Amino acid sequence: MVGIVAFGAYIPMTRLPLSLINGRPAADGGPEKAVAFYDEDSVTMAVAAACDCLGSEERSTIDAVMFASTSYALREKQGAVVIAKALDLRGDVETADFGGSLRAGTDALKAAVRAVASGATGRVLVVASDCRMGAPRGALERNLGDAAVAFLVGSEGVVAVLEDSAAVANEMQDLWRTDADDFTHSWEERFVVQEGYVPSMTRAATALLEKSGNGIQDYDRVALYGHDARSHATVVRGLGVVETQVQPTYFGRLGNCGAAFAPLLLCAALEQASAGERILLVGYGDGAEAFSFSVVGDSAAARLGVGGHLERRRPLRSYDSFLRARGLDKKEWQAGTGPGLAATIRLRERDADIGLIGAVCEACGQVHFPRSRVCVKCHVRDRWQPYRLSDKTGQVLAYTFDYFFPTPEPPAIMTVADVDGARVHIQLSDVAPDQVQLDMPVRFTFRKIHEAGGKANYFWKAVPV
Amino acid sequence: MRDKTAIVGVGCCKFGENWGQSREDMMVEAAYQAYEDAGIDNPQKQIEAVFCGVVYPNFSTGEVADALRFYDRPISHVQNYCATGTDAFRFGAFGVAAGVYDTVLVLGYDKPKDRGVSGPSVAFDRVRGLPATPAGWFSLCAARYFDTFGADRSDLAKIAVKNHHNGTLAPNSMLKREITVDDVLNARMISWPFGLYDCAAQSDGAAAAIITRADKAKDFRDDFVLVKAVAIALGENPQTDPDFDFLRWKPTEYAARQAYEMAGISKPFDEIDVAQVHDCFTLTELLTYEDLGFIEKGAAREHIASGTFELDGELPVNTDGGLKTFGHPTGATGVRMIYENVLQLRGQAGPRQVKGATTALSHNIGGAPQACGITILGTP
Numbered sequence: 001m002v003g004i005v006a007f008g009a010y011i012p013m014t015r016l017p018l019s020l021i022n023g024r025p026a027a028d029g030g031p032e033k034a035v036a037f038y039d040e041d042s043v044t045m046a047v048a049a050a051c052d053c054l055g056s057e058e059r060s061t062i063d064a065v066m067f068a069s070t071s072y073a074l075r076e077k078q079g080a081v082v083i084a085k086a087l088d089l090r091g092d093v094e095t096a097d098f099g100g101s102l103r104a105g106t107d108a109l110k111a112a113v114r115a116v117a118s119g120a121t122g123r124v125l126v127v128a129s130d131c132r133m134g135a136p137r138g139a140l141e142r143n144l145g146d147a148a149v150a151f152l153v154g155s156e157g158v159v160a161v162l163e164d165s166a167a168v169a170n171e172m173q174d175l176w177r178t179d180a181d182d183f184t185h186s187w188e189e190r191f192v193v194q195e196g197y198v199p200s201m202t203r204a205a206t207a208l209l210e211k212s213g214n215g216i217q218d219y220d221r222v223a224l225y226g227h228d229a230r231s232h233a234t235v236v237r238g239l240g241v242v243e244t245q246v247q248p249t250y251f252g253r254l255g256n257c258g259a260a261f262a263p264l265l266l267c268a269a270l271e272q273a274s275a276g277e278r279i280l281l282v283g284y285g286d287g288a289e290a291f292s293f294s295v296v297g298d299s300a301a302a303r304l305g306v307g308g309h310l311e312r313r314r315p316l317r318s319y320d321s322f323l324r325a326r327g328l329d330k331k332e333w334q335a336g337t338g339p340g341l342a343a344t345i346r347l348r349e350r351d352a353d354i355g356l357i358g359a360v361c362e363a364c365g366q367v368h369f370p371r372s373r374v375c376v377k378c379h380v381r382d383r384w385q386p387y388r389l390s391d392k393t394g395q396v397l398a399y400t401f402d403y404f405f406p407t408p409e410p411p412a413i414m415t416v417a418d419v420d421g422a423r424v425h426i427q428l429s430d431v432a433p434d435q436v437q438l439d440m441p442v443r444f445t446f447r448k449i450h451e452a453g454g455k456a457n458y459f460w461k462a463v464p465v
Numbered sequence: 466m467r468d469k470t471a472i473v474g475v476g477c478c479k480f481g482e483n484w485g486q487s488r489e490d491m492m493v494e495a496a497y498q499a500y501e502d503a504g505i506d507n508p509q510k511q512i513e514a515v516f517c518g519v520v521y522p523n524f525s526t527g528e529v530a531d532a533l534r535f536y537d538r539p540i541s542h543v544q545n546y547c548a549t550g551t552d553a554f555r556f557g558a559f560g561v562a563a564g565v566y567d568t569v570l571v572l573g574y575d576k577p578k579d580r581g582v583s584g585p586s587v588a589f590d591r592v593r594g595l596p597a598t599p600a601g602w603f604s605l606c607a608a609r610y611f612d613t614f615g616a617d618r619s620d621l622a623k624i625a626v627k628n629h630h631n632g633t634l635a636p637n638s639m640l641k642r643e644i645t646v647d648d649v650l651n652a653r654m655i656s657w658p659f660g661l662y663d664c665a666a667q668s669d670g671a672a673a674a675i676i677t678r679a680d681k682a683k684d685f686r687d688d689f690v691l692v693k694a695v696a697i698a699l700g701e702n703p704q705t706d707p708d709f710d711f712l713r714w715k716p717t718e719y720a721a722r723q724a725y726e727m728a729g730i731s732k733p734f735d736e737i738d739v740a741q742v743h744d745c746f747t748l749t750e751l752l753t754y755e756d757l758g759f760i761e762k763g764a765a766r767e768h769i770a771s772g773t774f775e776l777d778g779e780l781p782v783n784t785d786g787g788l789k790t791f792g793h794p795t796g797a798t799g800v801r802m803i804y805e806n807v808l809q810l811r812g813q814a815g816p817r818q819v820k821g822a823t824t825a826l827s828h829n830i831g832g833a834p835q836a837c838g839i840t841i842l843g844t845p
Binding site for chain 1: 584591592593598600601604605606607608609612653654655656657658701703704705706707709711
């Protein structure tokens with residue numbers, strides 16, 4: 001039996017209250033969207049979702065990583081391989097990127113299930129992550145949000161089985177973005193909904209029902225990609241889905257998170273589902289594809305998931321903060337001219353920088369970060385084993401609030417954390433300065449540290465447990 | 466090492482944002498002041514070697530040779546974080562003590578104000594360790610120290626107020642303005658707990674010292690000053706040291722042990738009359754009181770309150786206003802402190818003179834911080 005073994009999600013805790021877009025103050029409980037902050041992008045969110053999904057799963061059992069996004073920054077150089085390094089996966093792990101369509105997330109999930117079912121590979125980590133860019137104060141901006149979701153697909157300990165799927169291809173120009181575009185373009189809204197979203201979604205779902213012999217009433221949960229809240233309701237009505245079946249779409253809380261959206265709704269459904277239930281999932285983009293899942297087991301849920309992440313909120317103070325966080329403000333100096341970090345140094349330090357891998361001394365047991373040649377404790381040379389810190393918790397021993405370091409909402413918080421005896425000098429994030437305390441426990445999250453060279457340079461940050 | 470070498474001349478240019486002065490201008494000014502102070506009228510014949518402390522060199526040693534027209538002899542650059550000037554002095558003193566040279570020039574200089582930024586530049590050559598500002602490194606002991614010993618920002622502020630006062634009395638200082646504790650507490654935050662006034666200024670400057678054999682010092686002047694000790698010690702990186710307690714800077718403790726042993730000092734608080742210590746940030750000066758063994762660990766707060774380290778206190782510290790009012794042209798600072806201590810030991814420090822001073826200490830600490838330099842000078 002092949003299917004989803006584990007699942008998890010990541011939603012950035014930063015929220016843009018939609019009223020700020022038009023210069024009105026944020027109201028408690030008012031509509032908002034989740035936004036990747038200045039140190040997050042589709043790759044960092046993907047790693048966070050993968051960590052949420054994997055929990056204590058043995059990393060070395062993962063055979064492949066599939067990464068789906070429409071907002072991965074580089075045209076040449078893979079995202080999946082960065083994610084694999086950050087997760088400390090095996091050196092012979094297969095890696096592949098999926099992109100080019102809002103359907104990339106469900107495409108990757110389907111490909112993973114088929115790959116495992118064919119016997120070609122064993123366990124596949126699927127991560128869908130999108131950081132959507134609507135033009136500032138434009139029509140799309142209010143509707144789009146950022147999030148990531150991850151699934152472990154395998155053949156043992158399966159929680160949900162993919163029973164069937166049905167696709168509809170629909171070549172049209174509804175939403176698009178070229179290389180040169182910073183923001184997503186959309187043709188006229190009613191055209192997008194009436195010729196694209198509603199008929200494609202409806203036809204895919206209908207095709208699946210016909211193919212499988214199921215009626216819509218056979219599904220306990222119906223998770224439909226939503227172009228926006230209103231058109232989502234149109235599809236719900238058209239398919240005859242009753243309210244108790246509808247998987248909420250989180251408009252006004254999260255926003256449309258692109259390639260991650262349909263998979264994220266599936267994740268949310270699985271968080272609540274119990275064995276014996278059936279889930280209908282329909283993803284959209286250049287047509288649509290419908291999937292029928294049957295829930296066969298209860299998940300071992302230590303994860304935060306969609307539900308837990310939605311509860312973690314940090315509303316931005318101003319629209320300017322949002323613009324700065326997204327690099328949309330004017331700057332005195334053009335960023336990113338020049339090659340950035342030396343590729344040679346980056347190669348030598350990739351285990352530490354991207355993997356947060358330290359070393360443990362075989363002679364005395366002292367853990368080091370970063371790895372060094374001679375042990376600081378017992379002075380024995382070159383007797384090391386790699387030691388992964390990224391999945392450990394640490395303790396804040398020292399901190400400072402740095403107002404000099406450029407961040408959209410100063411200060412940046414710097415800390416030295418003790419992790420299993422190693423001392424790690426690292427930024428502390430996702431916490432208000434007045435909540436920082438000596439000896440508080442922290443865990444680690446993969447983040448963008450800066451964009452020297454015009455591309456994301458990654459390291460880890462500490463965040464409260 | 467003790468008493469084998471002597472300082473017979475010192476020089477110091479005005480420290481500040483010396484927009485109109487080049488590195489050559491400042492070097493020449495400091496060196497020629499030192500020649501005059503030592504009664505050297507023919508430096509070409511009398512200076513055998515030059516040891517320079519500089520952290521931002523443009524053309525390395527060639528710029529020193531060309532500025533002072535010293536050829537056909539050794540000139541070296543020494544770099545050791547903020548202890549750079551002190552380490553250059555160490556090389557000079559050791560060269561003379563070893564009998565290799567009779568008379569050498571030590572020259573500390575730096576010109577950070579040609580870089581177009583008012584603070585340190587944030588370096589993007591790595592992804593670890595950011596924010597890479599000295600304020601972010603030196604503040605790391607604050608939370609733990611405050612929590613353990615009950616000190617707070619107002620204790621730090623009193624150090625800034627003291628040094629600003631002393632700076633008004635020093636002709637070569639950059640900042641000559643009295644400030645209040647409230648000024649310090651209300652200034653904009655740089656890196657907690659350091660507000661603007663907790664931080665040393667940035668400035669350009671140069672300072673020079675002439676070292677000769679102790680037995681030849683009288684040929685230059687009667688009130689020469691003896692080198693009792695000069696020590697450098699590196700410590701574990703406090704950001705990765707698995708045993709660090711965030712209550713001290715270990716490099717200072719290490720260098721102090723060396724220096725006191727060299728100078729034969731067992732009770733530093735009683736035996737040292739005046740000290741110039743590295744006040745890059747107010748907390749650095751506070752920790753240094755303790756790390757140098759002047760007072761017990763944790764006792765700084767009560768001594769700050771009682772004025773122990775003020776000009777009229779039992780052990781005046783940073784009598785010229787320190788890095789706080791001189792700024793910190795990194796290579797120059799250690800030599801600038803030696804300049805002040807020489808004036809104090811010769812009784813020439815004017816309104817900031819510590820009466821009857823016979824033993825003077827100077828101290829620098831820099832890097833993460835990892836390197837400390839200490840000199841102890843004394844009257845013959």
